[in-house]
Amino acid sequence: MNRQLLYNPLRWLIIGAGAVICVVSALNLKAEALDTRFLFLTILTVTVASRITVRMPSVNGRITISETFIFLTMLLYGGEAAVLLAAAEGVCASVRMVKKPANLLLNGGVMAASTFLTVWALRSCFGPIINLPHSSVPATYVSALCVMALVQYVVNTGLAAAVQACKMGESVWHTWSKYCLWSSITYLAGAPAAYLIVKLIAAVGFSAVMVSTPIIGILYLTYRTYLKNIEVMAAAAKAEAAAAAEAEASAAQAEQARRHIEELSHYIAEQERISQALKESKDHFRHAAFHDALTGLPNRMLITDNLRLALERAHRCAGYHFAVLFLDLDRFKNVNDSLGHTVGDELLVAIARRLEAGLRPADMVARLGGDEFAILLDGISGVGDATGTAERIQEALSAPFSLRGHEVFTTTSVGIALGGVGYESPEDILRDADIAMYRAKDKGKACHEVFAASMYTRAVTLMQMENDLRRALEREELRVHYQPVVSLTTGRISGFEALVRWQHPERGMVPPGDFIPMAEETGLILPLGLWVLREACRQVREWQGRSPMHRALTLSVNLSGKQFMQPDLVEHVEDVLRETDFDPRCLQLEITESVLMDSAESAVAMLEALRAIGARVSIDDFGTGYSSLSYLHRFPINTLKIDRSFVGRMGPGVEKAEIVRTIVTLARNLGMEVVAEGVETLDQSEQLRALECDYAQGYLYSKPVSGEAAGALLAKRSPWHLSYGDVPGESYPATALNNVRYLKFA
Ligand code: C2E
Ligand code: CA
Numbered sequence: 001m002n003r004q005l006l007y008n009p010l011r012w013l014i015i016g017a018g019a020v021i022c023v024v025s026a027l028n029l030k031a032e033a034l035d036t037r038f039l040f041l042t043i044l045t046v047t048v049a050s051r052i053t054v055r056m057p058s059v060n061g062r063i064t065i066s067e068t069f070i071f072l073t074m075l076l077y078g079g080e081a082a083v084l085l086a087a088a089e090g091v092c093a094s095v096r097m098v099k100k101p102a103n104l105l106l107n108g109g110v111m112a113a114s115t116f117l118t119v120w121a122l123r124s125c126f127g128p129i130i131n132l133p134h135s136s137v138p139a140t141y142v143s144a145l146c147v148m149a150l151v152q153y154v155v156n157t158g159l160a161a162a163v164q165a166c167k168m169g170e171s172v173w174h175t176w177s178k179y180c181l182w183s184s185i186t187y188l189a190g191a192p193a194a195y196l197i198v199k200l201i202a203a204v205g206f207s208a209v210m211v212s213t214p215i216i217g218i219l220y221l222t223y224r225t226y227l228k229n230i231e232v233m234a235a236a237a238k239a240e241a242a243a244a245a246e247a248e249a250s251a252a253q254a255e256q257a258r259r260h261i262e263e264l265s266h267y268i269a270e271q272e273r274i275s276q277a278l279k280e281s282k283d284h285f286r287h288a289a290f291h292d293a294l295t296g297l298p299n300r301m302l303i304t305d306n307l308r309l310a311l312e313r314a315h316r317c318a319g320y321h322f323a324v325l326f327l328d329l330d331r332f333k334n335v336n337d338s339l340g341h342t343v344g345d346e347l348l349v350a351i352a353r354r355l356e357a358g359l360r361p362a363d364m365v366a367r368l369g370g371d372e373f374a375i376l377l378d379g380i381s382g383v384g385d386a387t388g389t390a391e392r393i394q395e396a397l398s399a400p401f402s403l404r405g406h407e408v409f410t411t412t413s414v415g416i417a418l419g420g421v422g423y424e425s426p427e428d429i430l431r432d433a434d435i436a437m438y439r440a441k442d443k444g445k446a447c448h449e450v451f452a453a454s455m456y457t458r459a460v461t462l463m464q465m466e467n468d469l470r471r472a473l474e475r476e477e478l479r480v481h482y483q484p485v486v487s488l489t490t491g492r493i494s495g496f497e498a499l500v501r502w503q504h505p506e507r508g509m510v511p512p513g514d515f516i517p518m519a520e521e522t523g524l525i526l527p528l529g530l531w532v533l534r535e536a537c538r539q540v541r542e543w544q545g546r547s548p549m550h551r552a553l554t555l556s557v558n559l560s561g562k563q564f565m566q567p568d569l570v571e572h573v574e575d576v577l578r579e580t581d582f583d584p585r586c587l588q589l590e591i592t593e594s595v596l597m598d599s600a601e602s603a604v605a606m607l608e609a610l611r612a613i614g615a616r617v618s619i620d621d622f623g624t625g626y627s628s629l630s631y632l633h634r635f636p637i638n639t640l641k642i643d644r645s646f647v648g649r650m651g652p653g654v655e656k657a658e659i660v661r662t663i664v665t666l667a668r669n670l671g672m673e674v675v676a677e678g679v680e681t682l683d684q685s686e687q688l689r690a691l692e693c694d695y696a697q698g699y700l701y702s703k704p705v706s707g708e709a710a711g712a713l714l715a716k717r718s719p720w721h722l723s724y725g726d727v728p729g730e731s732y733p734a735t736a737l738n739n740v741r742y743l744k745f746a
């Protein structure tokens, strides 16, 4: 059932009942019994008592003293007066709390109804109420006071709870127990208090009691002050506790926040550390990608990037010039071979530092790999700046390096390319500087060359040649020519030197000087050299077989530096000897002085290995390199070939033959044989014979000729003694002599 629907009917029922009760009470009121004291009590009740409440802190309840006045009126003036007073008190007490007039009437009605029922109960049980204080039987007035208190309490609070419950839609019991239970004190205390006041008035008189009301008022105020103090103290304690709790809470919060920040800051620090580490590793990788690990210099990629920028700038700004220097160390390989790779690496690092020290901040030096470096000279005024820098660098690098107790000397070949609008890509500039560097090497190393367009043409030609030579080997375009080696004691051909030729389909016979260096550079010299060895061995073996006189014919074959360094050279030579059935003692392997001295330490082992298979070794072009006498002594060498430049300088005068004499003497002392190259005149031939040189080779006797021609030479001209003559016929046509037109056989 919806209780709220009952709210209004109940309200008006109570108001109506109250009104009826008031009217009935007013009609039954004995007006003559009312006096000024009644008026005083009524005023006191509706103005003061209805406002006074005494709080009971321990039970959380309140005592209103207006009930005491209603009970007092009931005991002094009877039920009707009490009912009317109660109705008035109900209205007045609620004026301050209730706004709606209906509710004022409701409170009045509740008070009127409950007081009416109390009066009715007392009268029913104990007869006229005003007689009750005068009863001498305690059981009577005690039980009367109990009925008075309980009925008033139950009915008053019961009606109020019923109305409230209907309004809120709750159960009456729940509302009553929640709001009204503790108000029983008001009634239980009020009834005996009223009884005592009646007794007091009887004893001391009304006026005396009324006089005591200020004292009661003072006591009441004191009590209120006391309560207030307790409240204040309690509130202060509570506030303190709350503040403490709050402080504690905020301290905890602060601690938590601090911890949070600390974890947070740890996290941030960790994040920072990670991002720092990430950044570092990124930097590291970026650095590694653009720098050389050994020297720390920028690498090819980085300098190419910078070259691209310089090139773009050159295209934009008319007056801007730059240059690239391409550096290659001369004979760096020797350092590695003789002192080891560690010293080689240290040399590269030391060179890097010297290069850096010798440049302007705007310039960049990079290591391209191996012993190659490149320098970008930014914003130069002309070619003079570039050649000047190249000279300074070459001078700086020529000072000895002190590495692990060794004094290491090095020289550098430098190629220079001037950057400008003629170039489209940085690779092209580097390529041209590289070409110029090769030109510097060709010119005898330790110098610099500025790139010229002709070099490019030459480089292209060389590249073309390389392809052609590769094909030449496959298509068998190579030939071996033979130049006789003449014994100066017997005048006979003692052997031949094999010299390679290239029978080019378009260019005709190409001399070795035009393709051997290139074959050496590209590695093609290895198959080429092996082919020459095999072909020459086969040919000479054939000649040897023609006559017992030719049985001991020797064959000299040139070995280039690369061939000589080939670890399996000895096996290759052995294979060829076996294949061609060639006597190793008839084979002379020619190695130039500079190749031997450049790799002195490893050369000793190789020479010994060659000697071990029975082959003989000659030092070619002797006198042009820088032979160390101590090495010469240690090398197991059979023959020295005096370079033709010394022979060519020999003339009629004795002093011009001094170098040749010295070399012959040296060879004698070292137990070696001597061959003189490039003998072009009879004088030279005679002088060499006088100096007791063993063998001679040169245009005087024969130019290098084809195998066929050489075979014919071998058949015809033996023994071969030469002297001046002027009668053609039996004579041999001189090739290089001006004063004698024919040579005659003795
Ligand atoms: P080389 O070993 O010093 O050969 C001697 C060179 O001097 C030959 O030049 C020869 O033709 C030349 N010659 C000989 N007699 C005279 C003379 O009286 N006057 C002048 N002016 N020159 C004379 P060629 O044949 O052009 O060979 C040049 C170089 O090429 C050789 O110098 C040698 O180092 C190299 N070479 C030739 N063939 C081979 C080969 O099969 N293998 C290797 N590795 N190198 C070779
Ligand atoms: Ca030679």
Ligand code: CA
Residues within 6 Å of the ligand: 620, 621, 641, 643, 644, 677
């Ligand atoms: Ca030579």
